[in-house]
Amino acid sequence: MKKSKLVLSNPDILVKINEAALALALTELQFTLSPDEGFAVNKLDSAKAAHLKILLMTSDFESYSVPDNRIVCIDMDGFTTVVGRLKRLKEPIEIVIGDSEMIFANLGKPRREFTINLLNPAEQGKELMSDFPTKVVVDVEEMNEQVKDLSGIASHAVVQIVDGLLTVQGEGEKGKVSIQTSLTELGLVKSHEGPNARAMYAIGYLFEAFKFLKANKFETVKLCFTDDKPITLTTELGEGEIRILIAPRVERR
Secondary structure (H helix, E strand, C coil), X not given: CCCEEEEECCCHHHHHHHHHHHHCCCCEEEEEEECCCEEEEEEECCCCCEEEEEEECHHHCCEEECCCCEEEEEEHHHHHXXXXXXXXXXXXXXXXXXXXXXXXXXXXXCCCEEEEECECCCCCCCCCCCCCCEEEEEEHHHHHHHHHHHHCCCCEEEEEEECCEEEXXXXXXXEEEEEEEECCCCCCEEEEECCCEEEEEEHHHHHHHHHHHHHCCCCEEEXXXXXXXXXXXXXXXXXXXXXXXXXCECCCC
């Protein structure tokens, strides 16, 4: 099999991939490579309650040579170690994928080359990412604060849009929290479209996702959901995007 060779001029993109994967506690990273459609991370967490999909376009790379469609998988611990060592150099990163290894190297001097052995990729299940009809673009910092308000009290968060209001609420043994924001209140909500919707999600996944988005200085994120279905959190990364899907929890009504 011919090797794939890529050069990423902005190493910060690898840092964001790593931190997004850590936010969902992934133990492996699975990459899908295409000659024309770019380079993607596509992985479920072990509980199958969250799904990370990151797409980088070919234009995000200084050079991009991928001869064939391919799926490869590496250990998350190894990737985190490599990214941690290379990010401080602030130099372009070369990625070479062979038959049994994935090599990361800086393009400065001295050249540091890290090799991670490939794992057997998991079977690709059905595509979980969907374009749910209710869409709201929110300010990351403000939404992060609302999720933090719930996290100390509730184990789950109900996200609801009805009658022009975005409501985030939850309850637990300690009590309950409810936060209502008008969809015309531009401090939090930047845009909105679609019908009323309501669904419940584990607060832990929302907390870690917004913690990641805030720490990496993403300003806005698009939430897409519908009644009792997953929610996706989507934001731009280079010419591509990061998308996090969180499965719903059954709500007793």
